[in-house]
Amino acid sequence: MTYKFSEKVSHLQASAIREILKFTSDPEVISFAAGNPSPEAFPVDELNRISEEIFKENPIGALQYSLTEGYTPLRDLLKKELEKKGEFDPERDDLIITSGAQQANELACKVLCDPGDVLCCEAPSFIGSLNAFKSYNVELKGITLHEDGVDLKELEEAFATGKVKVFYIISNFQNPTGLTTSLEKRKAIYELAKKYSVMILEDNPYGDLRIKGEAIPSIKSMDNDGLVMYSRTFSKILAPGIRVGYISAPKEIIGKIVVCKQVADVHTNIWAQMLAYNFMKDNDIEAHLASLRVIYKHKLELMIEQIEKNFSSQIKFTRPEGGLFIWCTLPEGSDMTGFCKKAVAEYKVAVVPGNAFMVSESDKTASFRLNFSTPTDKQIIDGCEKLGKLSKEMFGD
Amino acid sequence: MTYKFSEKVSHLQASAIREILKFTSDPEVISFAAGNPSPEAFPVDELNRISEEIFKENPIGALQYSLTEGYTPLRDLLKKELEKKGEFDPERDDLIITSGAQQANELACKVLCDPGDVLCCEAPSFIGSLNAFKSYNVELKGITLHEDGVDLKELEEAFATGKVKVFYIISNFQNPTGLTTSLEKRKAIYELAKKYSVMILEDNPYGDLRIKGEAIPSIKSMDNDGLVMYSRTFSKILAPGIRVGYISAPKEIIGKIVVCKQVADVHTNIWAQMLAYNFMKDNDIEAHLASLRVIYKHKLELMIEQIEKNFSSQIKFTRPEGGLFIWCTLPEGSDMTGFCKKAVAEYKVAVVPGNAFMVSESDKTASFRLNFSTPTDKQIIDGCEKLGKLSKEMFGD
Known part of the structure; x- marks a missing residue:
């Protein structure tokens, strides 16, 4: 039996993030690909x-x-x-x-x-x-x-x-x-x-x-x-x-x-x-939120510090004042998809390729997304070091 | 601001059952209109x-x-x-x-x-x-x-x-x-x-x-x-x-x-x-289901018994072998909506008019739905007695 799906649904694909997340079931892989809140943040x-x-x-x-x-x-x-x-x-x-x-x-x-x-x-x-x-x-x-x-x-x-x-x-x-x-x-x-x-x-x-x-x-x-x-x-x-x-x-x-x-x-x-x-x-919601901010401030600042320390200077990145994500951009014309694939396959660090967030996945972008809320401090440090090595290998200091 | 809703949604109306359920907030009203499982059935x-x-x-x-x-x-x-x-x-x-x-x-x-x-x-x-x-x-x-x-x-x-x-x-x-x-x-x-x-x-x-x-x-x-x-x-x-x-x-x-x-x-x-x-x-699911069946068997049989005892013989009804509902049908050409309105407004018993379940609410039907799982035994007895009076008033013995 071949099924004919509705027009609105037939062109819908499962999120490209899922393809990346597949790799994250490998315990060796450090995932900066999720969008999960930190488990420590749950009361x-x-x-x-x-x-x-x-x-x-x-x-x-x-x-x-x-x-x-x-x-x-x-x-x-x-x-x-x-x-x-x-x-x-x-x-x-x-x-x-x-x-x-x-x-x-x-x-x-x-x-x-x-x-x-x-x-x-x-x-x-x-x-x-x-x-x-x-x-x-x-x-x-x-x-x-x-x-x-x-x-x-x-x-x-x-x-x-x-x-x-x-x-x-x-x-x-x-x-x-x-x-x-x-x-x-x-x-x-x-x-x-x-x-x-x-x-x-x-x-x-x-x-x-x-x-x-x-x-x-x-x-x-x-x-x-x-x-x-x-x-x-x-x-x-x-x-x-x-x-x-x-x-x-x-x-x-x-x-x-x-x-x-x-x-x-x-x-x-x-x-x-x-x-x-x-x-x-x-509960005192303001106090609860303040406690969450302590957790996320630490993680965000740690990741920014590690990016500054390790990444090739050719990679630009946002400096958010909150939230869960940092957006990194490779030099124009770079092979972003290749970078992301190499990151997960060889360096065992998962990030989300930026085209996943474009209106059409075929839209060009040289960016990728990093999440800092889910990984541990050690994972942030190790993962940024690895991504740093790859970035310098591809784009120089 | 006037809003233009999508075509698929602009013709959608809230369920007609809701109109009936409004009356059921009146504590005097006995509701046979719901579709809720019996609270006794929750483990x-x-x-x-x-x-x-x-x-x-x-x-x-x-x-x-x-x-x-x-x-x-x-x-x-x-x-x-x-x-x-x-x-x-x-x-x-x-x-x-x-x-x-x-x-x-x-x-x-x-x-x-x-x-x-x-x-x-x-x-x-x-x-x-x-x-x-x-x-x-x-x-x-x-x-x-x-x-x-x-x-x-x-x-x-x-x-x-x-x-x-x-x-x-x-x-x-x-x-x-x-x-x-x-x-x-x-x-x-x-x-x-x-x-x-x-x-x-x-x-x-x-x-x-x-x-x-x-x-x-x-x-x-x-x-x-x-x-x-x-x-x-x-x-x-x-x-x-x-x-x-x-x-x-x-x-x-x-x-x-x-x-x-x-x-x-x-x-x-x-x-x-x-x-x-x-x-x-x-848990032993079969044993759990058996205990639910005891509850519903009792309620269903009680309601059938009360319908037989009280309702006008002009009203036909289904004799389900399970589930939560009984379907009653008035003599052809009767004012079903009038019956349901009178039932809730004067006799304080809520039932769901059958047109609510038709493909189009304007489709004609002389039927209405009774639920036996939610009311208590006393409510089943009292409610059927009241509906019975109304039915005899409208359709004779």
Whole structure:
């Protein structure tokens, strides 16, 4: 039997990262390829305590069918927290709990985009979101990403075509580059979106993991016109395995997302929602985040130090103020794919080739992504030394 | 700001059941409208024990990102169990864990159906699946459901158009009717699917809840040609709030579902998968299912007895051999919607009007659905007495 798959799905490929991750099952391989939070960052004992409490106090509530919109106490608490930062307008907005921000972004696209609609994004951008958009046969248009955010001229040219429905942006410590969009550019992006009636999907998974510099207001906090959908997640600040995220947006949009969420998975695991709620309620979240920042500041600074110490001076790299990733760029015209393959096959260090994050994997890039949150200190030191050797072998001191 | 939603979503409405469920927040209302398993059926203490064990033995594994395909020990165990019943061919098939069978059915449709493709289903059928299919702009064609399964003539006529991509069937104790497709019809359906190259999506959430009669082999167990996708769930035999289901199908199809699952929610809550696995591993599942059957047998027989005792003889009803639902039909031409409205507003008993389960809610039906798993014995007795009064008032003895 040969199967004919739907048009939207037949061109979808499994993430190229997976090909690299295959190598990482080799215990000899040091992986800088993942995007996992550091296991040290999970508040295991507290989550265990809370889970026991849930089973003691409300086991049926944690096991029975629940509301599609999410666990009401969690939704109310999140709305209140967002409102404090000017990121939620109770008159205009609503909020739904999703199975990770992945689902939030996927459903935002599903409710708004028809096949052939154009969705703009930073180039490069997060592959998981790009594939979600592609799975609805949306046409992706990547906008060149500079140090301080996307190229505004390119963005306006795209918007001016009148075909762009949504602009997708990871405003803080972007995946894969670690770059943060400046306040000025956020304002300019918002104004352009308003001018051309384009919806903004602002994805902010890493915003709480800022380890230096000043926090920049979200685009959502500038929204007076109901243009911004704002997705967040517990994955990087609590635990990704529980799959709890959320999206806030104007009520009408959340209403449609609720209908789509209902047909997607009825509701998000309710125990996990209770876990997130009780954690927020019972703990000093600012103190918890501060403890995470200590872990990530150390790892990020260690990796930057080791890159400076070991890498060929021909390799450029970003210096993120938070998040989980550093973006390295080989000299123009280099064989980036060859570098990544050699790194994992010969030097036993896995990195993600940058084309995995381009709108089309055939788009050229000389960059690759490093993750510093998952490896141990020793792995960071050893891995950077090895990558350094390879880089000098290929590009000289 | 007025929002323009995607074509596939703009016509989607929240389930009509929700309108009825609104009334059920009134504590005076007895609800026969839900589809929830009985809370008594949840093995709370054992799940609590297992959860504590998971946090003790593998907390990081339960909290970190995991594989899209699902928790490997759970997948392996399920494959083995299915294989024993001839429902899994290790050479040909694969299996993925999903966030409930809802997601399994949604993704099966997503990977196979383009907008305008025809998907056939029983009429009536499960509203959650119908809405999932509609959310991909698939054209639904309902096939009349008789006591022993769909009308084969109608089914062949539909298949013969060459436009049908998938036939969706709940083979055991169907939602909403409680009816079971006979062995003969299963064979005939399979042969028709083979003749016209139509894929079968067999949904079997209630199969383990048979309280009398002989189990009938699944259509999946007859599949020699790679035509059947088979979705199952832990919702009715363990707990729906954990959102763990699975689908087995030929490898090529599961491969595409994996890609779509990855962009939908990365993976299903991993703690919940471990919970399901450990429950299967540590317990005598047959004994557990037997204990559930005792609960449901009692409730089903009680409701049938109360219907016989109280309802007008003009109302026909199914006598399911398992599952969670009974389907009642008013005399032809009756005002079914009026009956349901009066039932909840005046008699304080909520039932689901049958048009909620039709391919189009404007399709005529004189039927409504009763659920017997959620109400208490007293509620079953009182609710049937009240519905009985209303039925006699409207249709005489």
